[in-house]
Amino acid sequence: MNRELHIVGFQLGHETYGVPITSLHEIVRVPEITAVPDAPDYIEGVINLRGKIVSVIDLRKRFGQKKVARARRHRILVVEHKGRLSGLIVDSASEVLKIPEGDVEPAPQVFREGRLNCVTGLGKYKGRLIVLLDMAKLLEYSGPNQALADVEERQPATNARGAAAK
């Protein structure tokens, strides 16, 4: 009973991440993105996916990495979670990986906090480490650390302009 996990791998910086292939809807080039006011910082905006409005998350920002200029090879992974479509901006996406279940290790404790809380495990594939992501946590969870970081960032702006006061 050595089952294999089918994973779609994508690059983000130097790392390779993976999401279960069952949650992938499609991969598209980055179209024009419409920014949404008041949205959390990692939400890049919304796109038109053949008549559907889909919100797009910048995974770099979601993981607290540096923003890079948009490049041609960038892609949007459209994933489906609980019937809802969401887009993830990644540096590039190409391969489908088959990782035996035995080669997956649980995520280290350090990953369970902070912006990387959506990591379910680390997969070993041909000497590489693949960071496996949990869709549910990635799309639904914005934990205390996340919220706190947002507040801290927003605080000075709020004082200065007061526009965000509610």
Add this chain to the structure above:
Amino acid sequence: MTQFSDERGAELRELFFETAQELLQSLNEEALKLEKHPGDAEIVRSIRRTVHTLKGDAAACGYRELSESAHELEDALAVETASSHTGLAEVAFTAADIFGSMLNAYRRRAKLPSAEPLRKMIQQLGKASSSEKGGKKKAAKTSAAKAEWTEYEKLEIQNALKQGKRVYHIKAEIDPRCAMPIAARQLLLNAVGAVGQVVAVRPETDSPANTDRLELLLASPLSMEKVTAKCRIPTVIARAGVEPIKGKVSKKSAASENKPKEPNGISSEPIPKNTFTSAAEEYESRENLHLGAVAENILRVDAERIDNVLNLVGELIIGKSMLQQAFQELTKHSPKESMRGRVADAMAFQSRVLNDLQRSVMKIRMVPVEQLFRRFPRMVRDVAKQGGKEVDLIISGQDTDLDKSLLDAIAEPLTHLVRNAVGHGIENAAERARLGKPTRGTIRLDAYHQGNQVIVEIKDDGSGIDSQKVKSKALEKKIVSVDEAERLSEANIIALVFRPGFSTADEITELAGRGVGLDVVQSVLHRLKGTVEIETHPGQGTTFRLKLPLTLAIIKALLFRVEGRLYAIPLNAVAEIARAKESDLHQVDNYEVLQLRNQVLPLVRLGRPSAQPAQAAGKIFVLVITVSESKLGLIVEALEGEEELVIKALDDQTVSTDLVSGASILGDGRVVLILNLPAIVERYANSRPGQIGAVASGILLSHADRSQTHRPVVEAQP
């Protein structure tokens, strides 16, 4: 196969809940009537009829407790028919409440509420009437028990025949594979009930007899073939035979002889002797109830299916604007193209048909507001009674149509407002007499169309809202500061009651006005892209006006740019579009204003403030919008024109913001965000720039923009 019939069962129960709600509603209405005319035998009869129907339906769906309680009440009412009893209306109200909570419990599969209070009341009723009558009733019951079709039913058959209707004797066999024979039976009854009037059913609805055979008498204007077709329900009814009954009763009773004998006889409806005389008129009133359903041929359709059609219409409208855009480009590229005229004609035709299509689909979703209004008489009565007040409710405009989803959404706020009007608006009788008003207070509920909106009005002739009290309350609650309060206009002070936290339950009594949860009312209305207005005259009363859009699906919108991004607002909110130079704008008290003709218009800067003096001469557009009677100007950079937008919901979990009410896709595939104006106005009103020189602005900036802009803004402080 079983799954299929399970589905049928669920559908059936859903149907039962719906009709049961309607029955309870009419029970309430009849009880109200009875309260006004105590001892009216006709009303008592009609209550009994309602309870009887409820009993039957509940038994068919297997809800025994409800059916039993209804049965008890029905019996008590039969005893009561001759002698009027003042407490009867009260019993009916209690019954409606208890039945209602039982229904809820069934629906949620929760624990059933106790029917004990009702039982007690019924027993008291029973005591009040003489035991002799009870005996009579029993006698009547047993004597009628042996008849095949009761006298009453025979009379109805004759009546129907006299009126030129056909009467059919339907024999149906329920499919042995059907998992829910009781439900199947109800399904058949509903099916034939939709085309005519079911005069009699054998075995009786509540009899424990074997139920795989079913016979009924149906009076219907339809032909035999059509009735037969109605009876054929696959997987539920195995065989159905329909034969018409003609002419005299004698012949008909002969026809009924060849039907199988019931194992334990037939328990007929306990009909007291005195109702026989009025059987004909009872029949007439029943017929009136049913005739509407027969004539109009109503379909019950799942709302989701209509929504799907509406979505497709939406896609078509996007397609239409794609075509138009392509056509415009074509015109630009080759202005001499000879086919242009024909294409333009075809497009004009298509868009006309599309408009009609959109309107027709929208009309399917429309329901009269009566569905909502009819629940209020009972509520007003109860609340008035609690508060020891006398209140009349006058309802008008109940035929006004409104989108079903809108109607459902405003149910709660409207209930709230009506309750408030009775509870806090209308004074008690003594107070009213002292003020020289009629002792009975009046609440008017009205609905009407105005332009592209539907307006629902709740008007009371009570004490009105005291602006001084509102002001002092607002100060006490620290909703406004002292100097702010000084500057507020009368209307603005009244509008404070909509602020969250303005009033809580324990303060209602101190305060002459209202304010309990009015912020909830307002937020619901905003969510629906509607508004709520108050008009109040101290001592004369208060009017709440809910303004709602006709539909939630498609709007005419004005498109404009802020910070290079495209946004849209509903066109009907735009009063005018003004052009101005940056240098025309003035700053008053941290707010930017524009003098427009003789008015000073407060401005909302959606984008970044223009810091560079070089831009001061630049031209800008100001969209003058009216939201809840306040006028505001939105500063935008460029206008993009007008377009019909199909509203698509934004993914509310990840990009939730109250500033944007939805998004739409343009003909060229671009996404445009539709702004939620009330939220923007609110955001603007609540923003209090602390520092001098820092104007309120940048509402539409995204998070990323903020972090870029915030430094220059901070530096700009003195």
